[in-house]
Structures are given as C-alpha cells and as structure tokens.
Amino acid sequence: MNQGQQIVIEGIYEVCIGVPEAITAIQYWEQFGYRVGQEGELPAAIAKLLYGVDSPLRSIRLYHQDADHGLIRLMIWQHPTNTGLGMGSMKVKGNRWATTLTTDILNILNHAEEAKAAGYPLRFTHPHWEVIYNKERKSRPFADTMIGVREMLLLQPLARQVLFQRFGYTLPDYGNINIDSPFKTSQFTHMGMVIQDDSKEKLKFYDEVLGLLRVRDDVETSYESSLAGREIFDLQPGEKFFVTAFDDPRSSTTDFMAARSGRLYIIRFPDSMNIDSHFEAAQPGSLGMCLYTYRVRGLNQFSDRIKASPVQQFTTIVENEFGEPSFSFVAPDGYFWTLISN
Template sequence: MTNPSISGLYEIAIGITAADESNVINYWDKFGFTVNLSGNLDREAAKKLYGVDSNVRSLRLQNKVTDRSLLRLMIWDNPVNEGLGLSPLKVVGSRWGTSLCLDVFNVANHAEDGQALGLPIYYVPPQRNLINRPENFTPFYQANPCVHEMVLIQPLTRQVIFQRHDYHRPNSGIVNPDSYFKASEFVHAGLIVDCESERLDFYDQVLGLVRTLDNVESGYSLASRNILEVKKENPDERMFNTYFTAPGYDLKEKNHVHSGNFEVLRLEGNLENKQTYSRPGCLGTSLYTLKVTDIDSYHQKVSNSEATEVTEIIVNEFAEKSFSFVAPDGYFWTLLQS
C-alpha cells in the first residue's frame, strides 16, 4: 500500500458575487483561463465545509495545464466581507497567484492606463531581478538570465506576473498561446506571515509538502524591496523566505521543476493582520486547495495537529470529498480527495 500523498497548489479560489461573474470570467479569459466545471452547495453544506452561512455556486477554470494550478470562482449569495481589496502584498493574510507571461510590459501598460482612468488598481511596475548572473558578466557575449516581475492588485484579483529572459523551465509556467496576455497557469502561490518560523513546520511535518528553502533572509535586492515594499533602511523590516513544493520531484533537474508551489514570506515588523478578509466567504483571493490521495488519513493527521477549525469530511460543490481547517499560521485551507 502506498503512503498518502499530497499535490502542490491545486486551485486558487476567488470569492465574487453573481453581479461580478461575467466580468471576472472575461478578465481571466485574457489570461488563458476558461470555465470547465460548475457546482453548488446550499447554506447548510457551505457552513459545514467553509464556515460560511451562504449558498455558493462555484466555477472551476483551467489554463493550459489541467492537473494543477487551477482557478475557482466562488459565487456567494451573502459574502462575509469585501476581502483584501487593494491592500498591498505586505499585509498578513495576503494571498496571490504568480504567473508567467510572455510580455509583462503589456500587462503593465493596461494597469497604468486603467489606474489613470480611475479604475481601482494598485500595481508595482515591472522590476528586474537577476538570476545567477556570472560575476564577470559581459553584455552581448554571455547569457543574461533575469526576470521582470510586477504586482497587479484589484478588488477581486491579486497577481504577481513575471517574464523570463534567457532561461527556460519547461514544466514551470506553460503559456496558453491563445490567451491575450500569453499567460500561464499559476507557477506558485504566495502567503505573508508574521508568526514564528516553527509554525510553518505544519506544512511539511503534517501535510507532507517538501521544504526546498528554509527561512532564508531575502528581499534586499532593489527589485524585491520594491515589489514587497520592504525598506532596507528600516532595521525592523526583515523578510525571510520559505518555499514548499509537492513531493516526488528531483528539483536538481530543470525539467522536474513544476508549477504549483507555495512561497511563504515571513516579515518582521508591525504588519496589519487581515486574515479575516482572506478566507472563504470573503470577496477576492481567499482560499488555496490541494489534492490528497487518502483524505481519511489526512483528516486524521490534521485533526491531531495544531490546526484549528477542522471540519468533517463532506462532498464539496464539485462532488469531491473535502475538508477544511486553519493552519497554525492562521490561513484557511481545503483538501480534496484526488
């Protein structure tokens, strides 16, 4: 008998209202996502699984890759609150999806023009980060691996979008060539925490994700400071990066680097906590889901851990066995039977 296993990111879930549905579907179509499944839960079932006293109708959207990094729109009859809104990335409770794009400056142009027209948009224009550049780099004669990375936040979406230059990872960011923005599935999902690093042990010790970067202080390149708004000159603002992937990949092999990872940024300093605006029932980006091979085993493991608000296993709106919980760092998660 094989051991129970867990996927990387399966879905990023976004809470919306019925009035938002058409516009949101059209928006994500520009990034290559299309609806492929729908389902409903009544108030009683939604209360049991998500802790929300509201009927919910959900749509599952896929980009070019169908087995990971999907998008779920959760259409609530009675949303709990307005969600994270235009809060910048640097708040506790902040979640976002990071996607590859073949022309990040096109996205930035739309963000700049939309903001100029008075649309509710918060964005950080593309910033360049170098990727393992040789110490004695000679322009035009050597490869120049780097990324341009930007932040795009709107009331119902929180995105980090990047473009690669001079390097390629074939299974990490598979672009839908038919999409307007030539964008990929979610390469990874992000979280901001301000807890002790030991609270993150839950993700590998209980859930079984693989920690590939462990509490490494980062964020002091100019690009990273601008993206996260971390001020190097402020000694109280320090950032530590922990990275989790699904088990089963040899990460030393370029072709084994897959999408669907989790980047947890632990920031020191006095951060606003908005986790009550970042869970099911809230509008905007509010939930991550993962798939497991033995949901009963996982339910027992999570129930015996420091997780709270562990629900019973019930069938979700897509007829999948599911349960939810709040991890020790305060984030709400849902696991699905694969």
C-alpha cells in the same frame, strides 16, 4: 509522506476567488488563458459545514489548458462576509496572491497603465529585473546572456497578482504558457502567504504534516537587496523578510530544472516588525483571493493526520459544490485551507 500508503499531495490545485458575479470575472481570466469548466452549488447548511460561511454558494472552476494545478475557483456567495483584501498592502498577515508566467509582460504593463489612466481601481509596479537562480553569477552586459526575470505586481479589488517573464532560461515543468491567450500566460505557477514566526515552528506543518517538499528555506530579501521585493512588499530601509518554498514532492531540492509549479511561497517577516493581521479578509466568504486548495489521494488519512496536528480548527469530510469529498482546516499559521479527494 510514504507514497506506499497512497497518501499523495501535489502542487496547489486552485486559487479560490470570491466574486459578486461571474460574467465579468470569467471575461477577465479568459485573457490569461483560463476557460470555464465545472459548475456547482451548495446550500447554506453545507457551506457552513465545509467553509464556515452561512450562505448559499455557487462556484465555477476555471481550467487552463490541460493543467492539473494552478486552476481558479470563482466563488459566488449569496451573502459575502466582507470585501476582502482588495488593494491593501502585501505586508500583512493573511495576505494571499497568485503568480503567473508570461512571455508578454510589457503588454500587461500597457493594459495596466491604460486602465490606471482611465480611472480603473488598480495598483501596479513596473517590471523589475530580478536574478532568481545563481545570484552570485556575474554577467557582462552586452556580452553574456542575462539570466533572470522581470516581475510586476498587479493589485485590483478582486485579484492580487504577480506576473513574471523569464529571460535566458526555461523550466520545463514550471508553468505552461497558453500562447493563444491575449496575455501569453500560464496557469498560476505559485501562490504566496505572509507569516511572522522567528521560531519557524509553524512552517513544519507543510512538510511534516501535509508532506510537501521544502525546496528553498530562509532565502533573505531586504530593502537594500531587491528593488522588486522593496516595492511589492512595501519594505522600508532596514526591513527584510525570509522566503521558504514548498513544492509538489516530485520536485527536487538539488536540481532547479526539476522544479514544478504549484509551489507555495511563505514570506516570513521577523516577529519584531509591526505587521497588521487581515486573516478575516482572506478566507471563504470574502471577496477576492480567499482560499487555496490541494487535491490529495487518501483524504481520510490526511484528515487523521491533520486532526492530530496543532491545527486551529478543522471540519468533517463532506462533498463540496462539485460533488468532491473535501474538508477544511485552519493551519497553525492562521491560514484557511481545503483538501479535496483526488
């Protein structure tokens, strides 16, 4: 986008999570370094206008140190519409999840194992080794520095998380660890979605209309190439997907050290695969991870651009539960979004 027109978008601002009550959710996310910030309410009539949900709403925004992205909004609906994605497969259209950087992934695994043994409802994978950058580089074990990550999936009824720990490298603007948090974790560094579109036409919305920076495109992951990808996305032999990533425009397409968190990962499965659709379980009114937001400068211009694009539906600009001018829309790929005036 032309920043001279003061139309600016940054990294994903919030992951919105529908919860039946606030106290338990706040206690959980405090373990990951979040803290209570703003609180606000909407009557049913305004919630219907902005989110399409005919229910009174109370929301609590959770902050993470001084981060200006990767925050959490807890949404407590008086009348939730459904129980959300829960612990269902990650290989569904409509899927949402959020990823967090940690320096203590084994401690998180310890808690997951103990919770599972105690009968808690959750599903997780063990932390698998993945090489993210310079995949062609061959390291000599016990001689060279190993450069990669350990990443694990943690699914619970109200949270769909991927957690990762880096080894052998750092990215200065991609996740800021709260060293005082019990799990030594950052704000959400990236968020994900699943689509099917061999034409890739639906991807154009995110850079050509929203103005995000496409930093990775068509990176292939297959059952055979990635144990983590296989287990997290329930891949079967011969199955694969492609990854496209959209960043804050201040990021870089050539210098991975300039990468910024707040990234949107879109997992694109081939049209030939039989994948269920659960968009109805991952939109406002649902419990669990149900909405992502962007904060933008020039909200009216964004509204005009989006209305002129091939979106499925859009709302007028109204004040959200925090008194911030906002509007919502359903993108061409079927995902519900809300933009907030910066």
